[in-house]
Amino acid sequence: MSKAKPKVAFYWCSSCGGCEESIVDLAEDILKVVEAVDIVFWPVALDFKKKDVEAMEDGSIAVSFINGAVRLSEQEEMVKMLRKKSGLIVAHGTCSHLGGIPGLGNFWNKETIFNRSYHTTPSTDNPDRTVPLEKVVVEGKELTLPSFYDTVYTLDQVIDVDYYLPGCAPPRDLILNAVQAILEGKLPPKGAVLSPNKSLCDDCDRNESKPEKLVITEIKRPWEVEIDPEKCFLAQGIICMGPATRTGCGERCIEGNMPCRGCFGPTDQVFDQGAKFLSALASILDTNDEKEIEKIVNTIIDPAGTFYRFSLPHSILRRRRMEAIK
């Protein structure tokens, strides 16, 4: 037998499944990956169990790709186990990198989320007011569920992470480059985000259309206007996170005539994407008059949810203050 192939694991936490799809989307290239590695754990596609991972020696998995944010005790337990068993951990996709869309749950807490999900949504029919319990005894046997935390965490707030593959979901060429770099041992320094370190505007086709002095007199939401498909979104008064977002996505949204919403997170020079975008947006509002400024600010309906759409758990404040939630 030739030299053993490196072992690879895939795992998912709080995510939508899109990142799993991004692996399948490698299409025929996935065959090359399968040829080069041994997949030893992949709950969404292959029938391995937790005990199979438990039985592996520490450090025996070359690399684990983990997608999704961490919000359940089970997820915490699994990623801590994978950390022990793996040489490298790659945070795969926005949710594990920055918290992602599930991270918006940090504007709420367990109680308000449960109340909404199990009681007050218009489609809920739950007259007995049943909610999931962590422990319940059925016919003398105790059944358990993982605990649901008040706060959503990024993967690196729970375990040490070696590399980040950004994107919701990460595009195919970035995944392939990452896999190749790992197989060839040509990796950048630990902690690197595996996408170019410059802003989306640098690569944007619409950059040429940006006026010499970019100013905004009125904020418009995408559905309120017919969007010019050639012109810079900010120049049209539409909030586009491009200036505060890392490039490498292939401008999929821009090409679909939708502004950037920031799923790649900030560049290396910035920690807090939302704060940095707020700074940029405020400085191009075209007025020095206090009342006018407040009028424009009021047209930004949900600044926190817009600027931190994908990065709330990764932000400096991380979540809404618990005492402020009713």
Place this chain on the structure above:
Amino acid sequence: MSNGAFEPRLIGFLCNWCSYTGADLAGTARMVYAPSMRIIRVMCSGRVDPQFVLKAFSEGADGVLISGCHPGDCHYQEGNYKALRRHRLLTKMLEQFGIEKERFRLEWVSAAEGVKFQHICNEFTEQIRKLGPLNWNGGKHEQSEA
């Protein structure tokens, strides 16, 4: 906090040209004011990155002040207008995080306004004392110890 009473911790970002000089004037004139303000000198109120404000709150500040030259007096022409726009937008966003707007202030203090600076420090301290401590923890320490 020796006797356990709440003593507000305030961070003040003061511009070099007007407000810092105003605070200096209050000092050299031996004006007495609340000792709760920790002053950080910046070249311009327009230099204050919103990340600085968030970092201050996340690391224990109960209130944050940005102070710059009066409108029209900015040493760099319009840095203070940028600070004004950022302040209004950031205030709105902070409220979504549960940080009351009273905790984040923007003031104009000229180099001659030592008395105004004294008033601001005293008034801000009292206001925060009424609001109570922020004790920001960002949902840390919830995970298991495993």
